[in-house]
Amino acid sequence: MEYKKYSAGLMSQSFWFLEFKKVVGLRKDGLTYDEIKKKCVKENLFGAAKEYRALRMAGYIITRVKAMDDTLVELFCTSDLLTQKLINLIMILKTDRLFFEFIYEVYREKVILGADMMEEADVNIFFTRKEAQEELIADWKDSTKRHLRSCYLNFMTDANLLTVTGKVRKITPPILDIALERYLQSTGDEIMIKALMGEN
Structure with a gap:
């Protein structure tokens, strides 16, 4: 696995499993990442208190989902809860x-x-x-x-x-x-x- 330099960016994040699940579902539905970001903010899918917070959350979560190929998206959508949580963790590990x-x-x-x-x-x-x-x-x-x-x-x-x-x-x-x-x-x-x- 190839990595960028070390970062402390994870301290601005949470596990965000339910939010991650929503974004994976939107990707499976065929939305582009720009469309997903706009939808997350406009409809406040994450229940964020402020718009800038919704934008930041969407950015972090989309980074995780971008590390998934179509096969993994499909696998996520058909897996049990424990496996879905592990996939979220693996995407965090792949990006940090x-x-x-x-x-x-x-x-x-x-x-x-x-x-x-x-x-x-x-x-x-x-x-x-x-x-x-x-x-x-x-x-x-x-x-x-x-x-x-x-x-x-x-x-x-x-x-x-x-x-x-x-x-x-x-x-x-x-x-x-x-x-x-x-x-x-x-x-x-x-x-x-x-x-x-x-x-x-």
Whole structure:
């Protein structure tokens, strides 16, 4: 997988599963991305408080949907809820280099080792390691890294990779739908399977 430079853009986003589902449906209906953006704003499909917020949300979500080919759009529309949430997560991972590296280097490793819990410290250690490797990340404010840590944990919970009880985040690797697994293999994205399932 090829990535652009590291970005903290994820801190402006949410998992937005229902919104993502709406946009995928509009794409399947044959609307262009410009038409989708206008419709999202004009009809306030996301229930945004302000027009600029609706525009920003539409921009972020359309970026995710643009990473999908027609086969994946069709697969999404015919999949169960858990698989649809995983596809949303995969599209976020495909468009955010740092979050993908966190899932691959931290979540995957913990699953391989049979660890039960994900701690905030796991995310902090990851950022400390990345700061040593990448000047751009070292220059980020502590508040930015705290916000991203929160995003990562929330996104993983929304996609059911983590199950939260009180303050405990239990690691719950997904059971990958066979159709999605075959799709990822056919498109050369086996690395996503390894990241999510905890495989070598």
